[in-house]
Amino acid sequence: DAMVIQNPRYQVTQFGKPVTLSCSQTLNHNVMYWYQQKSSQAPKLLFHYYDKDFNNEADTPDNFQSRRPNTSFCFLDIRSPGLGDAAMYLCATSRDLGQGGAFFGQGTRLTVV
Amino acid sequence: GQQLNQSPQSMFIQEGEDVSMNCTSSSIFNTWLWYKQDPGEGPVLLIALYKAGELTSNGRLTAQFGITRKDSFLNISASIPSDVGIYFCAQIIIQGAQKLVFGQGTRLTINP
Numbered sequence: 266d267a268m269v270i271q272n273p274r275y276q277v278t279q280f281g282k283p284v285t286l287s288c289s290q291t292l293n294h295n296v297m298y299w300y301q302q303k304s305s306q307a308p309k310l311l312f313h314y315y316d317k318d319f320n321n322e323a324d325t326p327d328n329f330q331s332r333r334p335n336t337s338f339c340f341l342d343i344r345s346p347g348l349g350d351a352a353m354y355l356c357a358t359s360r361d362l363g364q365g366g367a368f369f370g371q372g373t374r375l376t377v378v
Numbered sequence: 379g380q381q382l383n384q385s386p387q388s389m390f391i392q393e394g395e396d397v398s399m400n401c402t403s404s405s406i407f408n409t410w411l412w413y414k415q416d417p418g419e420g421p422v423l424l425i426a427l428y429k430a431g432e433l434t435s436n437g438r439l440t441a442q443f444g445i446t447r448k449d450s451f452l453n454i455s456a457s458i459p460s461d462v463g464i465y466f467c468a469q470i471i472i473q474g475a476q477k478l479v480f481g482q483g484t485r486l487t488i489n490p
Contacts, residue, residue: 269420271420298477298478305485306482306483307466307480307481307482307483308421308466308480310477310478310479313477320477322477353418355420355421357420357478359478366411366413366423366426366468366478367423367478368423369420369421369422370420371419371420372418372419372420374418
């Protein structure tokens with residue numbers, strides 16, 4: 266059974282139209298991450314939550330926001346998507362920072378038209 | 379910032395051949411992680427290493443944590459078509475908060 270679930274798998278949005286991607290986990294992990302992955306590149310960390318503590322990467326654009334209303338769910342909000350934001354967005358969880366690897370969802374492929 | 383240098387960037391091999399890839403850094407680490415990503419999917423953890431010198435196997439995969447704690451390699455023996463994908467080394471970096479970061483990846487292509 267999938268332990269980190271991302272919805273939807275594919276999302277098409279219009280240029281400038283806000284979009285929300287969702288992630289849920291059944292692992293009860295403390296940490297949830299959001300990554301952006303463009304074609305032929307490594308995943309790039311946007312931000313992560315340790316419980317309710319939000320940690321933003323210094324180079325993450327303000328256009329990207331996140332919410333974690335409870336342990337199980339985390340959302341990625343893109344306020345005004347541009348063409349350059351088209352990418353695969355990956356959610357991951359880990360039990361605790363520094364302990365073992367992270368478990369990834371299948372990703373959401375975002376297309377901006 | 380701390381960078382993971384992964385090589386080679388891509389490999390083209392024949393089915394049945396062995397594969398070797400590595401990851402190096404100028405920093406010392408306490409863990410090394412290896413992930414595989416299939417096309418259109420999220421990365422999947424293959425092997426986690428926690429101790430310098432540690433050699434760990436997972437089926438046809440073998441990974442080692444370098445003694446200097448600055449490098450790691452991943453070997454795949456007797457490759458099969460389903461080994462195709464991108465392999466990433468990864469690290470847990472401490473910069474204020476702790477976070478998981480990836481090497482550039484090695485894209486493996488197998489000719490049947």
